[in-house]
Amino acid sequence: MNRKWLRWLPAVAVPAVIAAGALAGSLPASAGDPLPPKTPEQVLQLIAQHREPALSGTLEQSSELGLPGLPKSAAGSDSSSNAWLELLTGPHTARVYRDGPDNARIQVMDRLAERNAIRHGNEVWFYNSKDNTASHVQLPTDAAGRPQHDSARDVTATPDQLAAMLLAKIEPGTEVKVGADVQVAGRAAYNLVLTPKSDATLVGSIAVAVDGQTGLPLGVEVTARGQSDPAFRVAYTSLTLGAPDASVFAFSPPPGATVEELPVPEHKHANDAGKATAPAAKDGARKPAVTGSGWDSVVEFPAGTTAPASDATALLEQATVPVQGGRLLSTALVNVLVLDDGRVVVGSVPVERLQAAAAQK
Amino acid sequence: MLCALAAIPVLISVAVRVSSAVPPGRGPAFLDRIAQNGLFVGVTALVVSVPLFLPLTVGVVAGDTIAGEAGQGTLRYLLVAPAGRIRLLIVKYAGTALFVVVAPLVVALTGAGIGSALFPVGPVTLLSGDTIGPGEAVVRLLLIAAYLAVSLLGLSAIGLFISTLTDVPVGAMAATVVLSVVAQVLDALPQLEWLHPWLFSHYWLDFGDLLRQPVSWDSFAVNALLQGGYIAFFGALAYGRFITKDVLS
Numbered sequence: 289m290n291r292k293w294l295r296w297l298p299a300v301a302v303p304a305v306i307a308a309g310a311l312a313g314s315l316p317a318s319a320g321d322p323l324p325p326k327t328p329e330q331v332l333q334l335i336a337q338h339r340e341p342a343l344s345g346t347l348e349q350s351s352e353l354g355l356p357g358l359p360k361s362a363a364g365s366d367s368s369s370n371a372w373l374e375l376l377t378g379p380h381t382a383r384v385y386r387d388g389p390d391n392a393r394i395q396v397m398d399r400l401a402e403r404n405a406i407r408h409g410n411e412v413w414f415y416n417s418k419d420n421t422a423s424h425v426q427l428p429t430d431a432a433g434r435p436q437h438d439s440a441r442d443v444t445a446t447p448d449q450l451a452a453m454l455l456a457k458i459e460p461g462t463e464v465k466v467g468a469d470v471q472v473a474g475r476a477a478y479n480l481v482l483t484p485k486s487d488a489t490l491v492g493s494i495a496v497a498v499d500g501q502t503g504l505p506l507g508v509e510v511t512a513r514g515q516s517d518p519a520f521r522v523a524y525t526s527l528t529l530g531a532p533d534a535s536v537f538a539f540s541p542p543p544g545a546t547v548e549e550l551p552v553p554e555h556k557h558a559n560d561a562g563k564a565t566a567p568a569a570k571d572g573a574r575k576p577a578v579t580g581s582g583w584d585s586v587v588e589f590p591a592g593t594t595a596p597a598s599d600a601t602a603l604l605e606q607a608t609v610p611v612q613g614g615r616l617l618s619t620a621l622v623n624v625l626v627l628d629d630g631r632v633v634v635g636s637v638p639v640e641r642l643q644a645a646a647a648q649k
Numbered sequence: 650m651l652c653a654l655a656a657i658p659v660l661i662s663v664a665v666r667v668s669s670a671v672p673p674g675r676g677p678a679f680l681d682r683i684a685q686n687g688l689f690v691g692v693t694a695l696v697v698s699v700p701l702f703l704p705l706t707v708g709v710v711a712g713d714t715i716a717g718e719a720g721q722g723t724l725r726y727l728l729v730a731p732a733g734r735i736r737l738l739i740v741k742y743a744g745t746a747l748f749v750v751v752a753p754l755v756v757a758l759t760g761a762g763i764g765s766a767l768f769p770v771g772p773v774t775l776l777s778g779d780t781i782g783p784g785e786a787v788v789r790l791l792l793i794a795a796y797l798a799v800s801l802l803g804l805s806a807i808g809l810f811i812s813t814l815t816d817v818p819v820g821a822m823a824a825t826v827v828l829s830v831v832a833q834v835l836d837a838l839p840q841l842e843w844l845h846p847w848l849f850s851h852y853w854l855d856f857g858d859l860l861r862q863p864v865s866w867d868s869f870a871v872n873a874l875l876q877g878g879y880i881a882f883f884g885a886l887a888y889g890r891f892i893t894k895d896v897l898s
Binding site: 302422539 | 678679681682685696771772774775776777778779780854855857858861863865867878881882884885886888889890892893
C-alpha cells in the first residue's frame with residue numbers, strides 16, 4: 289500500500305511545482321537599481337524635457353468607472369458614439385507606434401477585430417475591421433494649420449499626452465509628491481502622485497509613472513476617493529524605444545473597404561455653412577458656465593448644446609438614474625446631471641453639489 | 650470525424666455562395682469577407698468550430714484513449730506486453746496530440762481549398778487594414794491552425810486524465826466536452842474575471858492576433874505557456890492514476 293502512494297509522488301510534485309511557479313510569476317518583480325531621489329519639480333522637468341520619441345509599445349487600459357458594461361456585440365460596430373463609450377468601459381489593449389510628431393499609429397486590439405488610427409505626415413486614416421470601413425482626413429500642409437489636438441491620437445490617449453493634460457491642472461489646490469519608485473513595462477519609473485487638497489471632489493489621487501531615464505510618462509492611474517483600486521488606468525505593458533519599421537505607418541485602404549472622406553477639422557473658420565455641430569455651438573453666448581474652482585469646479589452647459597444623437601438617447605436612458613430635477617449619470621470620477629430643462633451640469637463632485645450649482649441659476 | 654470537421658467550411662462556403670451578400674458586421678467574424686476572398690472561408694470555419702466542434706472531436710478522441718481500451722477489455726492485454734504503462738500513456742497521448750494537430754489543419758485547408766474553388770482569391774485584408782498576398786495569407790492560415798492545435802493540447806491532456814479514471818469511454822468523452830463548455834461559460838462571466846487567465850479556453854479565440862500587422866505574438870506565447878501548464882498538470886495526474894490503477898484484476 290505504501291508503495292502505491294510512493295508512485296503518486298510525481299503526480300503530486302508536478303502540480304505543486306506549477307503552482308509555485310505561477311505564484312512566483314505573479315509576484316511583482318523586485319525593482320533593480322533604485323533611481324536617484326528627485327523632487328516633484330525635478331520630475332516635472334524630466335517630463336518637460338523629453339522630446340517626441342520614437343517608440344513602439346503595448347498599452348493596457350482598464351476602467352472601473354461604475355458604468356454599466358456594454359455588450360460587446362452592440363458596441364463598436366454600429367455607431368461612433370457607442371464605440372467611444374465602449375472605450376470607457378472595460379479593459380482594452382492597444383499597440384502604439386510613434387516616430388516623431390508626424391508619424392503615429394494606434395491599434396486597439398479587440399477580439400477578432402481591430403480599430404486603427406494612423407497618421408503618416410499629413411494623412412490621417414481611421415480603419416475599423418469590424419465593418420471594414422476606412423475614413424480619411426487630409427490635414428492642411430502648413431504647420432500653423434495643424435490642429436493642436438491631433439485627431440489621430442484621440443482613440444486612446446498615450447500616457448504622455450494624458451500626463452501633460454493632467455499636469456497642466458497643477459495648481460495650489462493640489463498636493464504633489466514623488467512616491468516610491470514603480471516598475472512599468474520593465475522600466476524603473478518615478479511615481480508622481482497628485483492629491484487634491486479639497487474634500488469635495490470625487491478624485492482621490494492621480495499617479496503618473498515617469499520613466500527614470502527618458503522622462504517619458506509610462507502610465508497614469510486615477511483613483512477615486514475612498515477606493516483602493518484605480519478607477520482609470522493606462523500604462524505601457526511593453527515598450528521599445530527606437531524608430532519602428534517605417535512600413536507600419538504606410539496605410540492605404542484595403543480593397544472592398546468603404547472609404548469615407550472626412551472634412552478637415554477646422555478650428556479657425558467656424559463659419560462653415562455645412563457644419564452646425566460642436567465648434568459652432570460652443571462659441572459666443574452659449575459658452576458653458578463654470579462655477580467653483582480647481583478640483584471642485586462644476587461646468588454647466590446651457591440647454592441645446594449637447595443634443596445627444598438619436599441612437600445614444602436609449603443608451604443614456606439605461607445608464608442614468610432619475611434624481612431630483614433630472615437624470616444622473618454617476619461614475620466613480622465624474623457625475624453628469626442632465627436637468628429636465630435641458631441643461632447639463634458636469635463635475636467631479638458629489639451629486640448634491642451639482643444640484644446646488646444647478647439651483648443657483 | 651475529420652470528415653465531419655471538413656464539412657463545416659464546405660457548408661459555410663456553399664451557404665454564402667447561394668445566398669445574397671452578407672452585410673458587414675453580422676454573423677460570425679469574417680463572414681462578409683468570404684465573397685470577396687475565398688481564403689477567408691478557412692478563417693471563418695475556424696471561428697465557427699472553435700467553441701464547440703473542435704473541442705467536441707478532441708474530447709471524443711482524448712476520452713477514448715484509455716477508457717476505450719478498458720471498456721473493450723483490451724487494456725490488460727496491452728499491459729501484458731513488456732511495454733510499460735508510462736510508454737502506453739505517452740503513446741496514447743501522442744495519438745491524441747496528432748489528432749489535435751491535424752483537426753484544425755483539415756478545417757483550415759479544406760476551407761481555403763473550397764473557398765478558392767468557389768470564390769475569387771486575391772490579396773487578403775488583415776485586421777489592421779493592411780493587405781498581404783495570397784501566399785503569405787496561407788502561411789498565416791497555417792499559423793492559426795498551429796495556434797489552435799496548441800490551444801487544444803491542454804484540453805486533450807484533461808481528456809486523457811479523465812479517461813484513466815473510468816472504464817466507460819462515453820463518460821470520459823462527455824465529461825471532457827462538458828468541461829470545455831463549462832470553461833467557456835465561466836470565461837463569459839465578468840464576475841469571475843480573476844479566474845479567466847487560468848481557464849484553458851481563455852485564449853482560444855485570440856488567434857486573431859495572428860491576423861494583425863505586425864503579428865502580435867504575445868497571445869501565442871502566453872497561450873503556449875498556459876497549455877503547457879495544463880499538459881504538465883493533468884499529464885502528471887493521469888500518470889499517477891494510471892500507474893496505480895488496478896487493471897489486471
